[in-house]
Amino acid sequence: MDRDGRCELARSGARLFPYWSFTKPVIAALALMLEAEGGLDLRAPLDLPELPGGITLARLLDHSAGLPDYGTLPDYHADVAAGRAPWPRDLLVARDLAQHSRDEWRYSNLGYMLAREAIERAACRSLAELVRDRIAGPLGLESVRLAEAPADFAELHWPEARDYHPGWVYHRTLIGTAGDAARLLRGLSDLLSQDAFARMTACRELGGALPERPWTRHGYGLGLMCGDWGETRVFGHSGAGPFSANAVYHCPETGRTVAAFTHGPFEGPAEQAVAKLVAGR
16 A cells, blocks of 8 residues: 555565556557647547558547457467567558458557557657656656566566567557556556546446456546446556456545456456455455
8 A cells, every 4th residue: 555545556565567558558648748748639640551541549549440459360379479579560560450350449459559659759759768757757656667678578577477578569568566557547647637637537438247357337548448347436457468467447436546467368357356455345
């Protein structure tokens, strides 16, 4: 628990974990910061050769661009499991877009890779630098940084991390402690204007219950998962990779922010662990 008692944290001490898709709220927050400074317009169509016309950065960040996700590619998972080097960026894009998804809403890691690239171009800085100077530094998150090479994953708690190249996460992944993950989520509202944070947490409802997960109503905002766990309203993000999963959520009613990291590639157990704490049970 932090010093003023607001955040319930996983009991992990200084152990480091991969944040996986909990990196997405950071990417969205950085986009909103740059927009506030006049460096980006989230509602302007992007001029990218990979995308059809009319797609905006906001649509990439809330997954409404209709792009496919490389997580559905069998060859992707086979090469990750075999310990091969990540595919070149253009090969990944070509193989992913060959799936021809144009759903109205579809969770897409490819979309977040393109969003990350757009942010880096607008800022003329790498995501690692932006995280350090605009997120981790101001919030005092000493453990949080971007994983850029296998050596970064060699420091993580799970032994399997030593055989994984973080380049396989094309939008990139942060690493850090469980405590800093909770502090990061809690601190986003301090880094953004009230209007910008409201845009992040504006929930587009997508459906009801999810199997083996606590969601009874689920949706997505601008870089944040949101909805209900029974009678508990939450927002945050879950994430998973080949060997671990996490869930980092805030409950506005109880004021609690909780992070959990679990062994295994499914978010359900981490979410269930968080659900018991965030509601005050």
